Amino acid sequence: MIPPNSRILGKEDKRSYWRRLIEFIHPGPDSHEELLDALSDAEDNQVIGAESRLMLEGVLRMAALTAGDVMVAAPRMDLIELDAPLEASLHQVIDTGHSRFPVFEGERDNLVGILLAKDLLKLQRAPLLSIRTLLRPPVFVPESKALNDLLREFRNTRNHMALVVDEFGRIAGLVTIEDVLEQIVGDIEDEFDSQEDVGDVFALADETHRVSGDASLERVAEAFGTHLEVNAAEASDDTHFDTIGGFIAHAMGHVPRRGEHYEINKLRFEVLHTRGGAVKWFKVYPAPVEKNAA
Numbered sequence: 561m562i563p564p565n566s567r568i569l570g571k572e573d574k575r576s577y578w579r580r581l582i583e584f585i586h587p588g589p590d591s592h593e594e595l596l597d598a599l600s601d602a603e604d605n606q607v608i609g610a611e612s613r614l615m616l617e618g619v620l621r622m623a624a625l626t627a628g629d630v631m632v633a634a635p636r637m638d639l640i641e642l643d644a645p646l647e648a649s650l651h652q653v654i655d656t657g658h659s660r661f662p663v664f665e666g667e668r669d670n671l672v673g674i675l676l677a678k679d680l681l682k683l684q685r686a687p688l689l690s691i692r693t694l695l696r697p698p699v700f701v702p703e704s705k706a707l708n709d710l711l712r713e714f715r716n717t718r719n720h721m722a723l724v725v726d727e728f729g730r731i732a733g734l735v736t737i738e739d740v741l742e743q744i745v746g747d748i749e750d751e752f753d754s755q756e757d758v759g760d761v762f763a764l765a766d767e768t769h770r771v772s773g774d775a776s777l778e779r780v781a782e783a784f785g786t787h788l789e790v791n792a793a794e795a796s797d798d799t800h801f802d803t804i805g806g807f808i809a810h811a812m813g814h815v816p817r818r819g820e821h822y823e824i825n826k827l828r829f830e831v832l833h834t835r836g837g838a839v840k841w842f843k844v845y846p847a848p849v850e851k852n853a854a
Contacts, residue, residue, distance in 0.1 A: 595620065600766050603832075610832040610841040614762060614770060618744035625743060627710055628703030631724045631733035639664050640675055642691055646683055649691070653677045660721045662734060663695055669731055674698050674721060698723050703732055711740045761844075771829070773805030773839035780804045784844070786825040804829070805839040815839075823847045 596617065603613045638656045640649050642665040653661070661675045673695025683689055699722040701710060714720065714737045726732040761783040762770040771780060781788045788807060801807040808822045808829055809815050816822070816839055821830040828847040833840040 596766065600764075600768075610770060610843070613764075615744050617764060622707045622711075622740070622743040625707045626703060627701050627705040627707065627722070627724050627735045628732065630707065630739045630743060631703075631735040632739070633733045634668075634731050637662060637734055639668060639671075640691075641665075642672060646680070650680060653680060660736070662698065662721075662723060663691065671698055671723060671731060700725050701735070703727070707740050707743065710735065711737070714740065767845070769844040770832075771804060771842040771844050773803060773842065775804050776802055777804055777807055784825075784827060786827065788824065804842065808839070808842075 599608070599613050599616055602608045603610060608616070638652070638658060638661060640652060640661045640663050642663050659677050661677070662671045663673050663675050664670050665672045672692075674697070675691060675695055679694040680691075682694060683691070699717070699719050701713075701722045701724055703724055703726055705724075710722065714722075720737045722735050723731055724733045724735055760772055761775060761780060764770060769783070771783075777788050788804075801810060811824070812820070812822055816831045816834070818831050818834060821828050823829070826847050828845055830843040830845075831839055831841075832843050
């Protein structure tokens with residue numbers, strides 16, 4: 561009779577053998593660059609979508625960043641003065657649209673706590689209270705704090721803001737959970753953000769670009785150092801396009817479908833994703849050079 565432990569060891573050895581065999585036949589990525597190439601191949605083979613690849617590359621990019629890389633520098637921080645009149649503080653909250661503010665007393669470097677904008681409503685109901693009673697203790701992190709660790713800390717402590725200090729213990733800036741998440745998903749806009757720059761251009765690790773169909777012609781032209789305009793023979797008095805998606809749809813004569821492409825000024829705009837009859841994402845890269853026939 562075979563001892564039970566022998567069966568377990570045998571099973572573990574067999575599983576390990578098959579794992580080694582699979583890895584030998586289909587080796588996984590061994591470096592950061594190979595992993596990025598694997599993501600590119602997965603997108604090209606329609607295993608993942610363009611937006612998924614952007615987020616996955618964002619996760620990899622975030623792993624190499626620190627709090628100092630994404631913080632709002634101290635001179636640009638919006639602070640509330642502890643002894644400021646309530647009306648002045650309310651106006652500042654409304655004007656900036658932030659939900660959390662570091663509060664200073666005396667000098668800007670003397671930060672005494674974090675104030676939630678919603679807590680100011682309590683002062684209107686109880687004017688005898690002071691802002692000091694509403695302050696929450698600040699969280700301090702070093703500039704070298706890895707974003708992966710910072711995100712984990714935000715989740716565990718339920719804090720959404722941390723003050724960043726330099727090697728000498730001075731306030732270098734602040735970082736929010738939104739700053740961290742934007743490294744993965746891109747800019748997060750809310751009702752206070754400007755709607756003028758809808759869409760954007762993203763540079764990827766394989767030297768291609770992702771261009772939102774909503775990106776403005778001016779933004780795309782500036783990003784690639786080129787000029788985009790409708791063919792003079794096809795133009796009319798009412799021919800005007802604000803977005804790259806509308807421009808290319810007009811140039812092609814129909815709403816592009818996934819996989820179709822359009823070339824202009826030595827650039828190829830390949831359709832990656834459509835939604836609601838419009839292009840959501842383009843993949844942009846140098847147009848292949850045609851070889852002259854022998």
